[in-house]
Amino acid sequence: MNSLGLPNLGFGVGLRATHFPYLMSHDDPLVDWFEIISENFLHNHGYARHVLATLAEKRPVVMHGVSLNLGSYDPLNRDYLAALKDLANWLQPAWISDHLCWTGIHGVNSHDLLPLPLNEETLQHVSNRIDQVQEALGRPLILENPSSYLTFSSSTIPEAEFLAALAGRTGCGLLLDVNNVYVSATNHGFDAQAYIQQLPADRIVQVHLAGHTDCGDCLVDTHDQPVPTPVWELYLLAQRRCGGAATLLEWDAAIPAYEELVAELNKARGVLAGAMPTAAVRQAEDALSTPIAFQVAVGR
Amino acid sequence: MKRDDPARIQAWLKTVLVSRGDLAGKLTTAASAHGLALAEVVAGGYGASAERRLDVYAAGYVLRLVACLQEQYPALTAFMGEAMFAVFAKAYVVTHPPDSWRLEHLGRRFPEFLRETRPRQADAAGETFYALPAEIARFEWAKSQALTAPGFEGAAVGVVPGLGPLGYLGEACSVELPDCLRLETLRYDVPTFLAAFGADPKTPLPAARQTHLAVSRVDYRLTVLEVADWAHAFLVACRGGGSVQEAVAASSQATGQKASAIQAYLMLWLPTAIQFGLLRLR
Numbered sequence: 001m002n003s004l005g006l007p008n009l010g011f012g013v014g015l016r017a018t019h020f021p022y023l024m025s026h027d028d029p030l031v032d033w034f035e036i037i038s039e040n041f042l043h044n045h046g047y048a049r050h051v052l053a054t055l056a057e058k059r060p061v062v063m064h065g066v067s068l069n070l071g072s073y074d075p076l077n078r079d080y081l082a083a084l085k086d087l088a089n090w091l092q093p094a095w096i097s098d099h100l101c102w103t104g105i106h107g108v109n110s111h112d113l114l115p116l117p118l119n120e121e122t123l124q125h126v127s128n129r130i131d132q133v134q135e136a137l138g139r140p141l142i143l144e145n146p147s148s149y150l151t152f153s154s155s156t157i158p159e160a161e162f163l164a165a166l167a168g169r170t171g172c173g174l175l176l177d178v179n180n181v182y183v184s185a186t187n188h189g190f191d192a193q194a195y196i197q198q199l200p201a202d203r204i205v206q207v208h209l210a211g212h213t214d215c216g217d218c219l220v221d222t223h224d225q226p227v228p229t230p231v232w233e234l235y236l237l238a239q240r241r242c243g244g245a246a247t248l249l250e251w252d253a254a255i256p257a258y259e260e261l262v263a264e265l266n267k268a269r270g271v272l273a274g275a276m277p278t279a280a281v282r283q284a285e286d287a288l289s290t291p292i293a294f295q296v297a298v299g300r
Numbered sequence: 301m302k303r304d305d306p307a308r309i310q311a312w313l314k315t316v317l318v319s320r321g322d323l324a325g326k327l328t329t330a331a332s333a334h335g336l337a338l339a340e341v342v343a344g345g346y347g348a349s350a351e352r353r354l355d356v357y358a359a360g361y362v363l364r365l366v367a368c369l370q371e372q373y374p375a376l377t378a379f380m381g382e383a384m385f386a387v388f389a390k391a392y393v394v395t396h397p398p399d400s401w402r403l404e405h406l407g408r409r410f411p412e413f414l415r416e417t418r419p420r421q422a423d424a425a426g427e428t429f430y431a432l433p434a435e436i437a438r439f440e441w442a443k444s445q446a447l448t449a450p451g452f453e454g455a456a457v458g459v460v461p462g463l464g465p466l467g468y469l470g471e472a473c474s475v476e477l478p479d480c481l482r483l484e485t486l487r488y489d490v491p492t493f494l495a496a497f498g499a500d501p502k503t504p505l506p507a508a509r510q511t512h513l514a515v516s517r518v519d520y521r522l523t524v525l526e527v528a529d530w531a532h533a534f535l536v537a538c539r540g541g542g543s544v545q546e547a548v549a550a551s552s553q554a555t556g557q558k559a560s561a562i563q564a565y566l567m568l569w570l571p572t573a574i575q576f577g578l579l580r581l582r
Contacts, residue, residue: 039401039402039403042402043402043404043448044404044448045448045449045450045451045479045480046447046448046449046451046480046517046520047447047520048448050453050520067401069401071310072310073306073307073310077401080401102310103401104314104398104401105307105310105311105314106311106314107399108314108317108318108397108398108399109398109399109400109401110314110317110361110398111361111364111365111368111398111403111406112317112357112360112361112364114310114313114357116306116309116310117304117306117309119306121306122306125306149348149353149354149356149357150342150343150350150353150354150356150357151342151343152309152341152342152343153304153340153341153342153343154304154306154309154341155343187347187348187353188346188347189346189347217347217348217352218347218348218352218353218356220356286359288360288363288364288367289356289357289360289364290360290364291364291367292364292367292368292403293364293367293368293370293371294371295368295403296368296371296372296403296404296406297371299404299444299447299448300371300444300447
């Protein structure tokens with residue numbers, strides 16, 4: 001159990017529109033819990049909201065956001081925060097998470113998870129904003145490490161140390177995306193295992209799993225294929241460190257049939273039982289990071 | 301402002317993302333706007349070049365949003381072809397960078413963008429060819445809005461108990477429209493054309509015909525109903541609230557038809573309107 005008192009929900013998947021037909025025609029969703037992209041439901045009063053209400057009666061749900069814009073130097077969007085709180089009041093999620101990143105500034109929203117310089121100035125800035133978010137939501141925020149492709153000349157604090165400091169200053173929890181750790185570690189040349197060792201284990205509430213693409217000169221976080229072996233190895237390390245945290249498989253492009261998705265998730269159960277999957281990383285000349293088109297499908 | 305100010309660096313990166321041109325052009329624009337060069341901002345010394353690292357974000361920004369627009373406008377993508385759609389979608393993204401966290405708002409100005417950027421000097425056949433994409437986009441945008449806005453699900457939408465057909469027209473009876481109702485007046489019969497095009501991509505382009513559409517939702521399923529000009533005017537009038545009689549009067553004024561005729565049409569049409577989730581009576 002983490003120090004925030006949040007439960008280990010077991011093994012879950014990200015709720016995607018392409019799986020609505022399966023989930024609405026089968027009583028057993030085959031997984032322990034679901035994670036939604038919060039923004040897909042904040043102003044959606046159509047079928048997706050109906051599906052969510054149906055599933056929430058069967059399984060715990062976690063709200064995972066992509067628009068808090070925590071690292072930005074634009075003011076926090078209070079309308080967004082209010083909508084987030086309204087959805088939480090209706091859904092009663094197990095927790096609410098978002099990313100250590102910024103998504104826009106000066107009124108432009110990139111719909112990407114952009115990196116920020118990591119130094120004492122930004123640490124104070126993000127800490128203050130997490131405090132405001134937690135006060136607005138009335139609950140601790142769970143913060144995810146992003147994948148990244150560049151670092152800044154003005155960065156002075158390693159990312160794991162930065163996250164640990166945020167957790168210490170604000171009381172927030174951590175969503176450890178082991179695929180993101182692997183992607184960033186490879187792209188920036190740091191030790192992925194040491195990164196995980198540096199995080200405060202008692203703050204790790206959830207672990208994300210996903211696949212990525214090897215573009216030769218860098219890894220790109222594509223969420224479009226099975227989890228490769230090196231990421232499973234980090235997953236095992238993370239679970240051993242934190243003593244068991246909720247596991248979530250993300251698959252956001254080239255999304256497989258629901259049973260295939262669940263089969264991939266169930267490999268996580270096998271890993272914890274000692275069966276390490278053998279899966280190579282797909283190679284491609286180029287790839288699109290952080291696919292989001294699946295989110296539009298929720299409204300169709 | 302100091303050179304390593306985080307807000308300045310974010311403004312620089314935002315400019316790189318949203319500026320026109322290739323990466324070199326974007327960097328020139330960002331350097332001019334913020335006085336920062338790539339080498340000052342991005343750390344080097346390991347693996348891929350700083351340019352390559354930045355381009356994962358710069359190229360990904362456009363491609364990601366184009367993919368979203370394709371998802372938002374599937375019929376238009378099929379009509380234009382993916383390559384041609386992408387040309388317009390990229391131009392749109394560069395012209396109108398997203399200004400909202402609501403991804404579903406990304407394409408809200410796309411129909412207008414297509415209308416504004418179509419060639420103006422076309423003959424009759426060319427006019428249809430160039431005008432149709434914007435009309436298809438308007439229809440698809442209306443559908444996406446109708447699918448997600450609040451509807452009448454979970455509420456009684458049928459006939460008011462004890463109210464006969466003539467009762468609909470009484471002063472006491474008012475009409476409520478669902479938030480999900482979208483009213484569109486298109487220059488072509490887009491739904492009929494898209495159905496034919498879906499079955500046969502060689503379907504001839506349609507002749508111009510003003511088409512009033514009411515797009516709504518019943519039990520989470522999309523409904524599309526072509527409506528007469530008087531019914532369109534009636535529904536527009538109902539948006540302002542008031543009684544059925546007041547909306548009839550407004551429809552009469554807008555269309556030049558007698559109120560008595562509209563009342564007669566209304567008695568026949570209201571059950572269909574209710575069935576298609578366009579309104580309910582109170």
